[in-house]
Amino acid sequence: MTAVSSTLPTPRLTAVVAHNWKLAIAVAVVVSAISMAGLPAAVSFWVVGAAAALVAAAFTVNAYRRHYFGALLVAPAIAVLFVMNIFPLLWSLGLSFFAYQANQQTIRFVGLGNYVRILTNDLAAHATWGALINTAMFVVFTVSAQMIVGFLLAILFSKQFPLRKYLLILVLTPMMLSVVASGVFFTYYYDPTFGILSYVINSISGNQFILMSNKVGAVAGIVFADAWMWSPFVMLLVLAGLVSVPKYLYEAAAIDRISSWRQFWMITFPYIRGLLMLALLFRTIEAFKLADLVILLTKGGNDTLTISYHLIRIANEQNKTSEGAAISYLMLFMVIVLTNLYLYLANRRTQGA
Amino acid sequence: MAESILGKLGFGRASGVDKAGWGRTLAVAVVAFIYFLPVLFIIFTAFKPQGDALLVPPTLSPTSLFGLIPDHFVFKPTLENFGSVFSRSMTPDGAPEATGFDRYFFNSIFIASASVLLALVIGTLAAFGFSRYPLKGNDTYLFIILTTRMLPAIVVIIPVILMFRVVGLSGSYLGIIMLYTAFNLAFTIWMMKSFFDELSPDVEDAARIDGSSGMRVFFKICLPQVIAGLAATFVFGLILTWNEFLFALLLSGPDTRTVPVAMNQAVSSGGRGTDWTLLAAIETLFLIPVFLVTFFLQNHLLRGVTFGTVKR
Numbered sequence: 001m002t003a004v005s006s007t008l009p010t011p012r013l014t015a016v017v018a019h020n021w022k023l024a025i026a027v028a029v030v031v032s033a034i035s036m037a038g039l040p041a042a043v044s045f046w047v048v049g050a051a052a053a054l055v056a057a058a059f060t061v062n063a064y065r066r067h068y069f070g071a072l073l074v075a076p077a078i079a080v081l082f083v084m085n086i087f088p089l090l091w092s093l094g095l096s097f098f099a100y101q102a103n104q105q106t107i108r109f110v111g112l113g114n115y116v117r118i119l120t121n122d123l124a125a126h127a128t129w130g131a132l133i134n135t136a137m138f139v140v141f142t143v144s145a146q147m148i149v150g151f152l153l154a155i156l157f158s159k160q161f162p163l164r165k166y167l168l169i170l171v172l173t174p175m176m177l178s179v180v181a182s183g184v185f186f187t188y189y190y191d192p193t194f195g196i197l198s199y200v201i202n203s204i205s206g207n208q209f210i211l212m213s214n215k216v217g218a219v220a221g222i223v224f225a226d227a228w229m230w231s232p233f234v235m236l237l238v239l240a241g242l243v244s245v246p247k248y249l250y251e252a253a254a255i256d257r258i259s260s261w262r263q264f265w266m267i268t269f270p271y272i273r274g275l276l277m278l279a280l281l282f283r284t285i286e287a288f289k290l291a292d293l294v295i296l297l298t299k300g301g302n303d304t305l306t307i308s309y310h311l312i313r314i315a316n317e318q319n320k321t322s323e324g325a326a327i328s329y330l331m332l333f334m335v336i337v338l339t340n341l342y343l344y345l346a347n348r349r350t351q352g353a
Numbered sequence: 354m355a356e357s358i359l360g361k362l363g364f365g366r367a368s369g370v371d372k373a374g375w376g377r378t379l380a381v382a383v384v385a386f387i388y389f390l391p392v393l394f395i396i397f398t399a400f401k402p403q404g405d406a407l408l409v410p411p412t413l414s415p416t417s418l419f420g421l422i423p424d425h426f427v428f429k430p431t432l433e434n435f436g437s438v439f440s441r442s443m444t445p446d447g448a449p450e451a452t453g454f455d456r457y458f459f460n461s462i463f464i465a466s467a468s469v470l471l472a473l474v475i476g477t478l479a480a481f482g483f484s485r486y487p488l489k490g491n492d493t494y495l496f497i498i499l500t501t502r503m504l505p506a507i508v509v510i511i512p513v514i515l516m517f518r519v520v521g522l523s524g525s526y527l528g529i530i531m532l533y534t535a536f537n538l539a540f541t542i543w544m545m546k547s548f549f550d551e552l553s554p555d556v557e558d559a560a561r562i563d564g565s566s567g568m569r570v571f572f573k574i575c576l577p578q579v580i581a582g583l584a585a586t587f588v589f590g591l592i593l594t595w596n597e598f599l600f601a602l603l604l605s606g607p608d609t610r611t612v613p614v615a616m617n618q619a620v621s622s623g624g625r626g627t628d629w630t631l632l633a634a635i636e637t638l639f640l641i642p643v644f645l646v647t648f649f650l651q652n653h654l655l656r657g658v659t660f661g662t663v664k665r
Contacts (some may be wrong), residue, residue, distance in 0.1 A: 045520045069567055073482025074494070076475045077538055084535030085501040088512035095511075153388075156381050159373040167381050169648050170389040176643045177392065178596040178613045181636035184620070184627060185395055194407045196394075228391070233589070240585055240654065244551075247371075274547055282502075282540065289505045292598065308505045315507055328508040335503040343496075 024058035027051070096325035103319045114326035128327065130303070131310040132334075138223065138306060139287040145227035146283055147276075150234025157235070158242045175232045183296035186225045190297070218302040222293050230283060237279040241272030277346050281339070288335055307331055398633035400430040406629035434634035441631075454635070456608075457615040461595065462642060464526065464611060468533035469590040473583065475534070476541030481571055483542065484549035495543070502539040506599045514603060524606020532600060537590045544589075548582030549575065584653035588646070595643050612639050 028051035035047035056079070063072045096115070099108045118128050157168055174182070192198050192210040201209040211217045249267045258266070291308035298304045300313075307327070315324025397415065398406060405412055405428050412428035440449045483491060513532065514523065522528030552575060560570050576583075601611045612635070620632040 068486075070482045070486030070488045073486065074479045074488065077479035077498075077542060078494070080475060080531065080535050081498060081501055081538055084513070084532050085509060086497070088509045088516065089501070089504065091512035091515075092508055153384075156384060159371045159377060161373040161377040161381070162375055163378050163382070165648075165651055167378070167385040168651065169644070170385040172647060173389060173392045173640070173644065176592050176595070176640055176647065177395070178598070178616065178636060178639060180596075180598060180613050180617050181395065181632055181639075182391070184632060185391065185398075188629070189391065189394075194411070196411055199410055228388075236585060236588075236654065240581060274551070278543065278547055282543075285499075285503050288503070291505065308507075311505055312507050315511065321511055325508065325511075328504055332500065332504055336500065339496075339499065339503070 024055050028055045092325040093329060095322045096329055098322050100322040101319045110322075114323050115330070118323060118326055118330065124323075127305070127310060128307070128330075131305045131307040134303065134305055135288060135290070135307045137219070138226075138290050139284060141219070141223045142226045142230075142287045142290070143280065143283050145223060146231045146234050147280060149227060149231040150279070151238055151276075153231060153235040154238035154242055157239055171235065172232045174229050177229070179229075179292045179296070182229060183225070183293050186221070186293075187297055190221050212298060212302065215302045215304065218298050218304050222290075222297055222304060225293055225297065226287075226290065230286070234279045234283065237275045238272055241275040242268065245271045281342060284338070284342075285335065288331070395633050396637050397428075398629055399434055399637040400432070401428050401630055401633075402431050402433070403630050406633075434630045435638065437631060438634050438638060452619065454612070454615060454619075457610055457612045458638070460605075460609055461612045461639070464530055464533065464609070465591055465594045467526075468530045469537055469587060469594055471530070471534045472537035472541050472590060473587055476538050476586075477545050477576075477583065479538075480542045480545035480549055481575065484546050495546070498539050498542055501535070510600065510603055517604065523604065524609055526609055529600070529604055529609060532604065533594050533597070536597070536600070537594060540593075541586050541590060544586045545579065545582055548579045552578055580653050584650040588650055588654070591643060591646060 031051045032044070032048040035044040038044075039047065056075070059075070060072060063069075063075075097109065097111055099110045099113070100106075118124050153171060157164065157171075189195050189197055190211045192208065192212075197211060198209045211221050245268055250263065253263045253267060289308045290306050291312055294300060294304055294306050294309050295312075300306075300309055308331075311324050311327050311331070314320045314327065394413075397413070400415060401412065410425065413426045414422050415428060415430040416422075417424065417427045438452065439454050440451050442449050482488075483495060488494065517523040517528050522531075557570055557574055560574055565573070596613060597611075598613045598617070601614045602617070605611060605614060616632065616635045616639070619635065620628045
């Protein structure tokens with residue numbers, strides 16, 4: 001017996017699993033199929049979870065033995081994102097081809113019907129296109145305001161001066177406020193009767209001043225509040241870039257008597273470009289989703305309805321779940337086109353430089 | 354002296370910021386104060402007596418600053434509002450009841466810190482993988498990860514509600530923490546990847562040649578260099594999760610309710626319009642933890658992304 005095992009070592013369990021990840025998948029699929037068919041959903045979820053864990057373990061051991069470190073490092077993040085984000089997104093993509101309302105039990109396949117409806121039906125299409133145009137306008141105004149203000153603030157804070165730490169935290173605070181509170185307080189600041197803004201302007205001009213009475217004022221009010229809240233975000237990213245520029249580059253430039261304008265473009269800008277682009281990317285994505293401030297400040301009045309708020313109304317208030325899903329995929333399509341264009345330009349610039 | 358000579362040669366503190374004097378402080382103080390004014394007004398409102406909130410002209414200061422500010426702009430500060438955050442009478446002339454806000458504050462702290470830390474651990478590992486061991490179709494994976502942040506929360510939420518209901522996770526800590534972890538991952542991965550990409554490969558290569566394992570390189574060489582990035586990512590993640598409203602509104606149960614949801618209910622219940630002083634008091638208390646965390650992580654944020662290592 002001992003002689004046999006020394007000549008033919010029995011493979012360890014981990015090795016068996018590692019080399020048989022295909023077997024692990026097959027077992028997992030069969031077990032999950034049986035459990036989903038025969039057991040209540042709450043139990044079968046955990047059975048399927050355990051089967052998935054088995055497959056994951058097989059993959060992990062396999063990847064580790066073959067030195068696939070990339071896959072190993074990335075796997076947990078992909079797994080969490082898949083369960084919590086990608087799977088629900090695919091689910092709602094499926095829903096967008098059905099007529100389904102969350103408060104009713106019936107469900108009926110309509111193909112592209114929802115998409116055709118939101119793009120061509122008179123009333124629905126009018127609302128969708130109007131909201132899209134408003135959203136584009138908000139994206140342009142809020143993002144450019146945030147980039148400019150954030151950049152200027154970062155320049156202000158880019159030197160070491162006394163009390164810098166304490167002044168910086170003051171500027172960062174607007175970002176930390178809950179939108180519920182800051183949005184509601186902005187309605188107070190803009191209020192025609194009690195508000196500070198109207199009080200100041202009334203006492204200077206003598207006329208009754210109502211900011212939110214027309215579209216220009218309403219948009220300005222929303223853009224101001226949003227830019228005020230999120231400029232610090234841009235500032236922090238730019239500042240992280242600015243403080244990472246090596247000092248000796250500036251010293252070398254000073255010796256060569258290079259003008260400060262050229263210094264900025266030749267030395268500073270390359271260092272902050274990556275972070276500036278990241279800030280631009282994330283602020284654009286967030287601005288595309290702008291809804292909370294609009295809900296709090298105008299409730300979509302004065303033609304300030306954004307696509308995201310339109311979506312909340314349709315999906316949540318009118319319970320048209322599948323029509324909402326169709327609108328959101330229309331949005332996703334647009335954001336993907338925009339982002340790809342942006343990434344293409346960003347990559348081309350890095351390669352060109 | 355030695356430092357400045359070494360600095361000129363490109364050694365020593367590789368990155369540094371120029372010094373400026375009190376003049377700069379004064380200029381920045383004016384800007385920062387103006388920027389801070391709307392927040393200051395909220396904080397002052399938290400200290401106002403209840404009837405004072407909607408006075409015209411508004412009261413602006415708790416002291417008259419030795420007669421500098423006219424009397425009708427001055428209010429008498431009170432701590433009453435902070436007490437009524439935690440216990441107040443819900444009906445006119447009823448006895449004070451506990452509002453459960455101590456629980457909501459605990460929930461907010463627990464859920465936000467657990468999910469942001471989890472996202473930071475998982476996301477930093479993934480970012481290192483994406484940066485150092487590119488997979489086939491690396492950019493496609495990164496782009497798919499980014500798309501998860503592109504859609505409004507409302508799109509994801511309907512399937513997630515259905516899913517949680519089936520699985521029995523609705524209203525539980527585990528469910529909302531996992532959801533927030535996923536919500537933070539995209540930003541964490543993109544942010545940390547851009548920091549890892551910026552690192553100079555020289556030190557790493559040297560360590561690899563000396564026989565350090567991949568894990569050792571990650572923990573001993575790469576991670577210490579991106580502390581500024583970790584701090585920045587943690588702060589952003591914390592701020593976003595801390596104030597998240599829609600997921601929390603639709604997915605948290607009575608035991609796992611977070612402060613933004615409870616705040617929204619507390620100030621608009623009873624049909625008497627907004628309770629301004631109460632809202633301001635809740636927000637002021639709610640601001641303190643995230644303010645302190647940001648304040649203490651600031652040194653890391655400002656230290657410079659790369660320090661003390663070979664530059665490209």
